[in-house]
Amino acid sequence: MAVFNVDGVFHALENFCASGGSIGEGELHGHIVTCPLDGETYDVRTGISPISDAIFVKHFDARLDGSGNVLVRLEPTEDEDERP
Ligand code: FES
Numbered sequence: 001m002a003v004f005n006v007d008g009v010f011h012a013l014e015n016f017c018a019s020g021g022s023i024g025e026g027e028l029h030g031h032i033v034t035c036p037l038d039g040e041t042y043d044v045r046t047g048i049s050p051i052s053d054a055i056f057v058k059h060f061d062a063r064l065d066g067s068g069n070v071l072v073r074l075e076p077t078e079d080e081d082e083r084p
Helices: none
Strands: 002-006 009-013 027-029 032-034 041-043 062-064 070-072
Touching: none
Parallel strands: none
Antiparallel strands: 002 009, 009 062, 027 032, 032 041, 062 070
16 A cells, blocks of 8 residues: 655655556655556556556555544445446
């Protein structure tokens, strides 16, 4: 799981890119994270590449609770079989 904080809003993605890169170790610019291995990019709000809807990783709902803990729902937000 890779968790991102974008201006206080938390997002979580599967931390496993197509060729095994760790998305959580990538650079984040705005809502776009770049995989450190081969440079694929993903929108942390959806898990979908801004280049192509056919490239994606699982996205999970995440939020901060009142105690400062990040809570992540372990069910992906969308079935990947239903992606465009
Ligand atoms: S493993 Fe992420 S772009 Fe190749």
